[in-house]
Amino acid sequence: MSEATAVTPATDPTLRSALVRVEHAVKHFPTGSALGRAVVHAVDDVNLAIEPGETLGLVGESGCGKSTLGRLIVQLYPVTSGHIFFKDQDLTKLHGEKLRRIRQQVQMIFQDPYASLNPRMTVGDIVSEPLGNFGIARGRKAEQKVQEVMRVVGLNPNFVNRYPHEFSGGQRQRIGIARALVLNPTFVVADEPVSALDVSIQAQIVNLMEDLQEQFNLTYLFIAHELAVVRHISDRVAVMYLGKIVEIGPSDAIRDRPLHPYTKVLQSSVPVPDPDLEAARKPILLKGEIPSPVNPPPACRFHTRCPIAQKICSEVEPPLEMKESGRFVACHFAGQL
């Protein structure tokens, strides 16, 4: 394993500073089996840092632990072990009122704009609830703040008395964004914010998120399974496989030259809307299926499906090392596929 002095993505020297720092984060979920105590290794020893004002994209396939990691960072789940720092405060050590205070600055946007809004509350109540919770504004002042933030996200402020079912999917996602923004957060975790939306609406939300970032100097963790969307919005991208980050680095560098074989496979799997390029594209097809996170393969977790795996890959776990400036890869044969 890595020595205490080794550079990890949490101590990436190419970052100016870190708004969020995740150190050795682990999350295990017990599974309800009567025979023995099995655990799901959802997140296993993840290190990363997020620079103020940047968007870090987090991609991976279903079950890779990306949503769990997002929830650990905002402390919706307690960590099994490890540390989550926000502005150099260890959130895993904070409780009660102190943690609540921090939450004001850390907000979340959810995937499903249908399930994440209370159908019995009006839009005005949904968006103003956080203001009341944190004792920031009530009554007339809260109303003004709600109308202001609704305007900012492109909703008609006259709709405050309407209910979520009266809105389309894209508009609901705007309500979710308004609710996250009303507290003036510095950091927003967006968990698959456009996956449930129609294609023509996705662009509206992506553009809105970019505008808001500029306007309010927001820092984003953007979680999605779609590489194209993640890459479009993100300055840097982290790729997860079975609870581990296998590669992290600047979006452009990863696009031009993915170093981890899994990143390369993901990239080659995504079709592009151009028939000429499609005729030439050869997806690298993986053998087998994603192994169970209850019993992940030893050493490199990708070795059972990796097209270039060697003997060492099943024996020694490759550390997530800085191979180039700002680029971390966990692979014995980085860049060789």
Add this chain to the structure above:
Amino acid sequence: MDRGEVVGIVGESGSGKTMTALSLLRLVPEPGKVSGRILYGEQDVLQMADDEIREFRGNEVAMIFQDPMTSLNPVLRVGFQIEEAMDAHNRFTKQQARERVVPMLQRVRIPASKERAKDFPHQFSGGMRQRAMIAMGVSNEPSLLIADEPTTALDVTVQASIIELLRDLSRELRAAVILITHNMALVASLCNRVVVMYAGRIVEEGPTRAIFKNPQHPYTWSLLRSMPRVDERSHERLISIKGVPPDLAKPPSGCKFHPRCRFRIDRCFHEEPALEEVDPGQLARCWVLMKNVRDPEAS
């Protein structure tokens, strides 16, 4: 459609792409009604007697759905379900049907197919279930295969392998394939011809290359610019289509797309254009057409 042709029907939710496919099979749910003509060879599907339509479905046309878990019976073995699909029609004897199960699973590249035929659906992964569905669909050697969002529920690496499989099968079986999807990139990858639907209408259709390189309908044009591409070079702002798709209970007057169209003219508000040829083999339903718009990106 002709034999061996792969046609993509693209559109957003509610654009009518699935209903179009269900109409072909006369499976539109009540109280829906289908009028017009649906010709299969010389035969009108809408005029077929009950026993004719039963043979037509399954024997001539097979459909693959988005969610393979809800389309398979959880308490029956996968192999048995494939055999049952053949028994339900008269192309093969019971004996032949039984013998064809394992080769069908092999054909859709399920490893250890002899053993896996005895598994229940829950023992299969999402991708394998979709393969089993495809095996069931092609077991009667249909001449038309309709795949409705066959990869939407799957991860991208699995999606890639299912697309490869569909491509191979369309060649091996010389069957016509209809791919219904919201994903333009999938269409570029698999189809020779594209039909773009919006609010229950075909707004544009033509050879894949023409549709992608030279789209004439503003909706097609905008849709292609609204999605980020995985090979995106520079960070360009996405072109978003304002507003939302119309409520089909009260569709807009004139061109159905005019409320969201950035290139509309007065005529679009009250007169619906016809689907007319704009280039050999390419048709569009628009008064304006993109070739007449100067510098569309700027508007």
